[in-house]
Amino acid sequence: MAAASFPPASSSGGWDFTCNFEVDYGSEEQASIIYKTLAVDKELQPDKVKREMTLSGSKLAVHFAAVEARFLRASFSAFVDLMGLVTKLVEEYGVAKEGHS
Amino acid sequence: MSSSPSPASRRPTGPLALGLESSANKIGIGVVSLSGEILSNPRHTYVTPPGHGFLPRETAQHHLVHLLPLLRAALAEAGIAPSDLACVCYTKGPGMGGPLQVAAAAARALSLLWSKPLVAVNHCVAHIEMGRAVTGAVDPVVLYVSGGNTQVIAYSEGRYRIFGETIDIAVGNCLDRFARVLELSNDPSPGYNIEQLAKKGEKFIDLPYVVKGMDVSFSGILSFIEATAIEKLKNNECTPADLCYSLQETLFAMLVEITERAMAHCDSKDVLIVGGVGCNERLQEMMRIMCSERGGRLFATDDRYCIDNGAMIAYTGLLAYAHGETTPLEESTFTQRFRTDEVHAIWREKEMPVMTNIHTDAMAEVSKDEASMPTPIIVDS
Numbered sequence: 001m002a003a004a005s006f007p008p009a010s011s012s013g014g015w016d017f018t019c020n021f022e023v024d025y026g027s028e029e030q031a032s033i034i035y036k037t038l039a040v041d042k043e044l045q046p047d048k049v050k051r052e053m054t055l056s057g058s059k060l061a062v063h064f065a066a067v068e069a070r071f072l073r074a075s076f077s078a079f080v081d082l083m084g085l086v087t088k089l090v091e092e093y094g095v096a097k098e099g100h101s
Numbered sequence: 102m103s104s105s106p107s108p109a110s111r112r113p114t115g116p117l118a119l120g121l122e123s124s125a126n127k128i129g130i131g132v133v134s135l136s137g138e139i140l141s142n143p144r145h146t147y148v149t150p151p152g153h154g155f156l157p158r159e160t161a162q163h164h165l166v167h168l169l170p171l172l173r174a175a176l177a178e179a180g181i182a183p184s185d186l187a188c189v190c191y192t193k194g195p196g197m198g199g200p201l202q203v204a205a206a207a208a209r210a211l212s213l214l215w216s217k218p219l220v221a222v223n224h225c226v227a228h229i230e231m232g233r234a235v236t237g238a239v240d241p242v243v244l245y246v247s248g249g250n251t252q253v254i255a256y257s258e259g260r261y262r263i264f265g266e267t268i269d270i271a272v273g274n275c276l277d278r279f280a281r282v283l284e285l286s287n288d289p290s291p292g293y294n295i296e297q298l299a300k301k302g303e304k305f306i307d308l309p310y311v312v313k314g315m316d317v318s319f320s321g322i323l324s325f326i327e328a329t330a331i332e333k334l335k336n337n338e339c340t341p342a343d344l345c346y347s348l349q350e351t352l353f354a355m356l357v358e359i360t361e362r363a364m365a366h367c368d369s370k371d372v373l374i375v376g377g378v379g380c381n382e383r384l385q386e387m388m389r390i391m392c393s394e395r396g397g398r399l400f401a402t403d404d405r406y407c408i409d410n411g412a413m414i415a416y417t418g419l420l421a422y423a424h425g426e427t428t429p430l431e432e433s434t435f436t437q438r439f440r441t442d443e444v445h446a447i448w449r450e451k452e453m454p455v456m457t458n459i460h461t462d463a464m465a466e467v468s469k470d471e472a473s474m475p476t477p478i479i480v481d482s
Contacts, residue, residue, distance in 0.1 A: 037209040040433055041202060078161075078199070082206050085165050089210045092169065093183065 015050065015065040017072040022061040023083075030090045031058045037086050038079070049075040113138045116187035118422065119175065119211070120415025121168075121204035124196025124224050125249060126155040128164040128203070130171045131412030132179035132186075135419050137234040140179035142405070142412040143171050151284040154277065161199035168207055175411065183215040188427065190418025193221035194439035196249065201435040209433050218427040220418035221434075224409075225250060225441040226261060230420060231413035232375040236400035240371070242363045244356060244388070245441075247376035247409075248273035248292075251317065251356070253363045254441055259450055261441045264363040265315030272352050273378045275319040279348055282327050283341050290408075295345045296381050302346020304339055310351055315362060317355045322348070353384045357391050370397030379407040420448040 025031040035055045043049045048071045052063040062079070066072035113134035122129045122144075129144030147163040149155050176183070191208035194201060212219040229243050243254040243261070251267040270278075273292060280291030285298065309325055311318040326348055333339045360372055372392050374385060380403055389399040401407070421427075424447045 033210060033213045036213060036430060037206055040209060040431065041206070041435075044198070078158075081162070081165055082202065085168060085203065086206055086210045088169055089172075089207060090214065092173075093211065093214045 014067045017066045017069050019064040019072060019076055020062070022059055023087075024059045025087075025090075026058050027094075028058050030094055031055060031060050033090055034083065034086050035060055038083060043075060045071065051075065051079065113140070116419060116423065117179075117181060117185055118188050118190050118220075118415040118419035119186050120190040120222070120227075120411040120413065120418055121208050122192045122224070122227075122409050122411045122414045123164045123168075123200050123204035124192045124194065125200060125247075125409060126160050126163075127409045128167050128171060128200075129409060129411035129414075130168075130175040131410055131415045132175055132181060133412050133415040133419060135423055137416060139412045139416075140181065141175045141177075142410050143174045143178065144408075144410050145171060146289065148288045151286050152281050153287070154281065157197045157199040160197065161203055164200055164203040168203060171411075172207075172211075183211075183217070186215065186217055188218045188220050188418060188422045189215070190220040190222050190414050190422075191433075191435075192224045192227070192414050193428075193434070194436040195224060196435075196437065198435070198437050201437070205433060205435040209430060212430070212433075218422065219430065219433050220422050220426065221428040221432070222414045222418045222421070223439055223441065223444045224414075225252065225254075225439075226444050226446065227413040227417040228375040228407070229254065229261060229373070229441075230417040231406055231410075232373045232379075232400065232402060234416055235402050235406050236373060238371055238373045238398075238400040240369065241373035241400060242360060242367055242369045242371065243373045243375060244360045244379070245376045246272050246356065246374065246378035246384070248277055248378075250376060251319075252441060253315065253359050255363060255367045255369065256446065256449055257367075259445055259447070261444065261446060263440070263442055264366060265317070265359040268313065268316050268318050269320040270323070272317075272319055272356065273376070275323045275352060276348070276378070278323055279326060279330075279344075282330055283344070289404075290377070292378060292381060295349065296383060298342045299345035299349045299383065301342040302340070302344070304343040304347075305350065306333070306339055306343060306347040308347055308351045310355060312355050312358055315359055317359060319352065322351065349381070349383055353381075353387050356384065357387050360388065361391050361395070364395065364397070370395060371400060372397065373400040375402070375407055377408045380404045424448050424451070 043051050049066040054061040115135040120131045126147040127144050131142035132140040145167040147160050189208050189212045191204045245252045249271050251271045252263050253265040254261045277291045285294040309322050385401045392399045
């Protein structure tokens, strides 16, 4: 479902530590809800970690770039944990259950 | 930890709200009606081992795990479907960033999934509104005391104004950190265990008493007692109970003093105590004595309502919603710093006749000569 890659360090202006992954939710609506939910909170240290999200159809692609590995690790793990919760909520209360108590 | 009984059979009329709270070490989700009826209010507390406080990362992890089960319980206990809700409310702040984010993100997702408006709520204002709704106190001087906040507040011209506050750590933080020195249990809360131990205290140990005008300071007292405790306990000069007793008496006397001064400023006779430390019965007793000397009344609630919970967020959000206030998704952020007086309490300006659902069972309206202490808080069967 998700693929992560850690390209070797390059001279990309200090943003040497990157991580990309993509999740296919199988539903455009679900992917869009997760995207909108997670897009509100900005990265707290934009000079150290950047996060970009791209929504294409039912697929949500996330790109992280950081100046140090520890910043990447902290931001990435916090983000993925939250994404897990939001995904669970969407699965529980998603379209299929609409109108059903 | 605990939740209120839920009469799912008698459905209140009027709009309902769901509230999510996760600003500190509790996560709570509640469903309330605009009349102040609590349909459900389950919560779960992150309890750390003795000697340890709670850290943001671990606390957020705890909340992530418990959110969904609590949400299911809140809806089931209330006997409602998401479609019955008018809005979804969450704590915007103040609090710890990581933990706050859990409820904020969940509220956004639910708002989108259920097509319900979002309402961001100030945690401190929520404590006040919950206290007012539960006790029926109309316009009291409010003492808000918890692990993260210590403020004396009164309403004036659209806002809850802060008359006095701590200039360093919160009173609950002072108590919690002293509990760590003594390695008391954090279950159900360090403050509760200090309170129980303090009842056995016999000797009063002089501690610094730090009131600066309308403000208080606790960090120096904590440093002093941390040093004193180790020394005196080693020499068998006092017991841990004596220290707990002395600390409580000193801290609470300071709080009573600034509350009394605020009452004089505002020409108000009623006091409402809210926040987690507010369920300390010794604090309630000391405040009650002061109030009765001034011919006033003390309003306080038990642990179901004064400790952080989802219902207080739902209720306050619903008050704002009923006055046309909602939070657009893009603005549904959270913030660690969010002062009580930043909120325009629009619902106080044109007060609604909704306070019909006073929870007499949870109310400690302690005005007369009730000599024996145990607060008149009766947990209903």
